[in-house]
Amino acid sequence: MQLETSSGGAAPTGSPALRDRLHKAAIALLLLPATARAESTPANQVDFTALYYGEQGRTQVYEPVVRVTRLFGDGQFLSAQLAVDVITGASPSGALPTGTVQTITSASGRLRTVPAGAIPTANFQDRRFALDGDWHRPWGKLFSTTIGVHASRERDYQSLGVNGKITADLLQHSITLTAGGGYSDDSVFPLGGTPIGLSDGTAVSDQKNPKRVSVLLFGVSRVLTRRWMMSLDATRTAERGYLTEPYKVISLMEPFSGVPIAQVTDKRPSTRTRNSALLSSVYHLANDIAYTSYRYYWDTWGIQSSTLDVRYRHRLASDDWYLEPHLRFYRQSAADFFTAGLSSALAPPDFATSDYRLGQLATMTLGTTFGFRLGASPALWTVRAEYIRQAGDSSPPGALGVQRTFDLSPPINTFTMVIGTSFKF
């Protein structure tokens, strides 16, 4: 029997290289498809990550996550995950700078000078608990399904959701088709009540505000060569209900000077349809692996964005030791109703927001992950550090008078650190 190489030529029979490839191929035959990979004996797996997220002078987040998975012998697995977010700090309120230098007294009694162009922020703190469960099951050699449930609770937000997807492997596992969907029944109940949109915020209602999210997903992935796989995933997300950010405000400016004289609450449409198309590539070099993806996003609020993500896994002493540099670029356009502020001389529009996250925005991420195993320990460890720099339009539409002299979206520098471990028992 003569085996063909991937290029179609005859293989050098009996060579150590061929023996090595046959050995790996035998393993590969047992392992493929990845989604239907069967464990020889049932086992349990624990994954743990701890995130620190710190914006310079603003929000800090600590998030431990633990996930326990039961791996059954037939390829099924069942997992449960608990996550806790502890969030403190300050975020931009949406209001414009006062335009005058101010001296304020801090809680400790010290005097502090606030520059004329300082972006007003609002202090906040919150805690979020989230529970997720997943059940994955192969159906024969070609199909598999995954069903998930989700529940999370914050002081002013609750989410209950289900999701599922089905995967089919075609043409000797060269093509994988995925179809899925999800539904989330969320509820928003702002602290202090729900303010009426574009009002001075004094009139509030105590009712809970529903927010329903439906997601549809279609994907196709393909093995292109012995070293290269690509996939395309498209999602369509429909959001209905209360989509406003209740704590954000919009400044009312004097028409000519641009000096803020009052503020009104944020108001956004009650429907939003989001679309995304994600093209991903995984390429195996001689020893390392390159992961590349590009996502195009657009929605009915007029936002379009592009995201380019590149990771390069450089293997060190063994497969379990690696360094993975990461680079991500993101750019979005502003929502149709985004404005720096409103003129007090004009009638208010139907919808308006000054939330910088709905304005023109660019994000750059630079980081690296270090993966390792300590001695003969079964645990795999990862440590990741990343720097995120985010900046918006320094002089966005709607800025009048003195506001045009300020940088209304100064860069935000963020440092994140993740420590993770994973082991089976």
Place this chain on the structure above:
Amino acid sequence: MKRVLRLSLALALPLLAGGCATVRPWDRDLLAEKEMSFNPCPMLHAIDEHVYFSKEASMGGQDASGGGCGCN
């Protein structure tokens, strides 16, 4: 919607019709490595999704779950 279809078709066609050549089982040694996955670190990926969902206006990728956070 037309733009969605056009874009999806333009991107999906090369994937579906990228030649009839199939990588044979004995050539799948590299593909069988556990790192040869579109999402080799799901927990780190989930953290990223959460961080960027709360700081940017976009969402969507390979997950069918939506909502779940009042952060944006």
